[in-house]
Amino acid sequence: MVVSAFALLLGAVAWTFLEYVLHRWLGHDARTRPNPFAAEHVLHHSRGNYFAPAWKKGLSALGVAGLLIGPSVLVAGPLAGAAFVAGLVAMYLAYEVLHRREHTHPGWGRYARFLRRHHFCHHFTDPSCNHGVTSPVWDWVFGTLREPGRIRVPPRLAMDWLLDPATGDVRPAYACDYELIRKG
Ligand SMILES: [Zn+2]
Numbered sequence: 001m002v003v004s005a006f007a008l009l010l011g012a013v014a015w016t017f018l019e020y021v022l023h024r025w026l027g028h029d030a031r032t033r034p035n036p037f038a039a040e041h042v043l044h045h046s047r048g049n050y051f052a053p054a055w056k057k058g059l060s061a062l063g064v065a066g067l068l069i070g071p072s073v074l075v076a077g078p079l080a081g082a083a084f085v086a087g088l089v090a091m092y093l094a095y096e097v098l099h100r101r102e103h104t105h106p107g108w109g110r111y112a113r114f115l116r117r118h119h120f121c122h123h124f125t126d127p128s129c130n131h132g133v134t135s136p137v138w139d140w141v142f143g144t145l146r147e148p149g150r151i152r153v154p155p156r157l158a159m160d161w162l163l164d165p166a167t168g169d170v171r172p173a174y175a176c177d178y179e180l181i182r183k184g
Pocket residue numbers: 044099103119123
């Protein structure tokens with residue numbers, strides 16, 4: 001039981017590593033492009049609220065889980081092996097929800113605010129930094145962590161939650177973290 005719980009946790013941590021690896025080296029490394037992940041990821045960057053279709057994400061997740069389940073069971077036995085893959089898939093689903101909500105909702109609390117600044121610094125300031133979405137840990141490990149400062153957002157790509165509909169500008173509550181890029 002303890003072993004399975006540990007395997008579940010290890011699977012969740014393994015996803016956070018995979019999240020970093022896929023995003024950095026498939027999404028943003030010229031040496032691996034073009035590839036199907038990068039094609040979708042370029043659209044996510046260039047259109048603001050675009051996310052790859054659920055069926056593509058579902059098929060990829062099934063494919064990765066299918067590849068991992070055999071070796072995991074061989075190494076750790078049926079229960080712990082399955083728990084490892086279940087932890088990884090559960091964390092992947094949490095990542096999908098969290099990433100979408102970073103774009104669609106302002107979030108609550110300090111960590112939500114921190115994660116949004118971490119992610120939108122990647123989107124709008126420097127795509128070669130801050131690849132982690134659920135945590136900054138692997139950016140710290142691999143030396144790609146960047147302090148966002150005040151993030152300059154192109155108006156065309158601004159998240160709905162960031163803008164005050166009355167003024168079209170950044171809501172006062174977020175003005176210390178973000179500003180719109182004004183022409184002229
Ligand atoms: Zn994003």
